[in-house]
Amino acid sequence: MTCPVCRKEPLTLVSWVYGEELKHAAGSARTADELARMSNLYEEFTVYVVEVCRTCSWNHLVQSYVLGTRGLKTQKPRRRTAAE
Structure with missing residues (x-):
């Protein structure tokens, strides 16, 4: 799409x-690959x-x-029986 202001x-x-949590990285532009890595960190x-x-x-603004x-990391521990 062409710019609607200057065309x-x-x-x-x-x-x-x-x-x-991002600290110094907050407010920075990131690529799709960087976003994927950051989503795991x-x-x-x-x-x-x-x-x-x-x-x-x-x-x-198009999307947020x-x-x-x-x-994702908060899985409940498996319960054990007395026989285990």
């Missing part, structure tokens, strides 16, 4: 990450997908979602 170039999708963070015009700097391991 000079196609828009670029950029994924920005935010979360308390951090408990929870939010990704904001923004379409951006590199010519006039117009931007628009949460990634991370929250809830």
Whole structure:
């Protein structure tokens, strides 16, 4: 899609990450591969997908979602019987 403001170039999708656990990485743009790696390293963070015009700097939030391991590591231990 071409920029609706300047109409000079196609828009670029950029994924920005935010979360308390990210510390210095919060507020940075990340690739899909980096997001996949980060989703296994951090408990929870939010990704904001923004379409951006590199010519006039117009931007628009397209989507936001949460990634991370929250809830994946908390499996209940298997109960044992007295015979085990």
